[in-house]
Amino acid sequence: MSTPADGETTALRRPDPVRWIWYALGGRLSRRYSAWVLHDTTTRTWVLRHMARAFVQMMVPIGAVLIFLPGEFWIRGMAALGGLLLGMFYSVAYMPEAAEHRVKQAGYPVGTATAVREDAARVREAEDSVRRRAAAAKRAARYRERQGR
Template sequence: MRPGALRWVAYAMGAGLPERHRTWVLYDTTTRTWVLRHVARALVQLAVPIALVLVFVPGAFWIRGLAALGGLILGMAFSLAYMTEAVENRVKKAGYAPGSAQAVRDLAGRDRDARDSERRRAAAAKRAARYRARRGG
């Protein structure tokens, strides 16, 4: 069950979700787009300090803008550097064992690789059959 917008913002800021959202947290951290979802959560977290810098720090706007941009770049670098750890912490908060998200992603990756391999094998066989048919063999 997907959380509502306000609950998602709280989740993005680091709050835990109720038990009924437990499976959604695992899905959120293991789906194919889990990296993009992590980036979205990180941007939500960084929005507050960036807005505070832009609004309340005295000085020319271009200086505040560059300070905010520098903070955004550093914040995103830090967030991306510790992405897997942050995701595992979210999964642990939801009640799963540490390493669960990585295990699910690894399993999905193996399944995806097997499907891709089979698809490529079938395409190669089809090309080989076309080649043999053209060659008269």
């Protein structure tokens, strides 16, 4: 795992709910959360985490539409739903760039998140390959046993 640009290593420390909301809304966390930001943008569930942050970001304008716009609630609700769907579409379209921006804000060089995710994918693929080979060997042994060889 890379370290922040200033060379300081940090432990994986999760932010409290208030700081997480600040982070989800695009705010920068202090250096002590740098390792967590890298983990947040590179773990297996990074796509779901990104979508949760995007959803939190959109709750502010969606809430404003539902509360302050005049008209029947179902019309405001449909407008809010349309905005939410469009916002999630754009959020998913720019997911890798947004993750890299968050990692850069945490003090890591640009491209760190992508490199960590690619390394993890290579490790997972190697482990899956070993597992598949072992399963194939086991099936072949059972087949040979049934054939009487």
